Amino acid sequence: MDTFKITVDGIPALAELTSYINVPPQGRWADSDVDCYGYTEMEYDLKDRKGYPKNGDAKWLYKIAFDKDLWSDIDSQIEKAIEDNIDRF
Numbered sequence: 001m002d003t004f005k006i007t008v009d010g011i012p013a014l015a016e017l018t019s020y021i022n023v024p025p026q027g028r029w030a031d032s033d034v035d036c037y038g039y040t041e042m043e044y045d046l047k048d049r050k051g052y053p054k055n056g057d058a059k060w061l062y063k064i065a066f067d068k069d070l071w072s073d074i075d076s077q078i079e080k081a082i083e084d085n086i087d088r089f
Contacts, residue, residue, distance in 0.1 A: 003047075004081035006074060009064050012049040015078050019043040044078060 001017040025038035046065065048058040065071060 002085070004078055005049075006077040006081070008046070008061055008070060008074065009068055011061070011064070013058075013061055014047040014049060014051060015074065015081075016045045016047060017042060017078065017082075018045060020082070040079070042075070042078065046074070 001020065003014050003016045006013050006015050019042060021041040023035060023039050026035045028036060030036040045053055046058065046061055047053050048061050052058045065074065
């Protein structure tokens with residue numbers, strides 16, 4: 001899919017989006033409460049700014065993200081990048 005520039009605790013990094021699902025709110029006639037309010041699911045690979053993946057030279061980047069619990073911040077950065085590039089989705 002797409003790769004977005006993000007930061008992890010102020011460190012430049014890349015997030016390569018591998019899966020993205022956005023289900024808009026369907027209102028009170030939806031099949032479930034989740035569909036009623038809508039939801040977004042995404043999966044991505046975190047890479048350092050040179051593009052190295054977690055199973056290569058970017059293990060340290062994952063360690064920072066896990067140790068400082070930065071995943072919601074990373075998710076927010078990716079969601080903003082998707083909104084800014086919505087015409088590609």
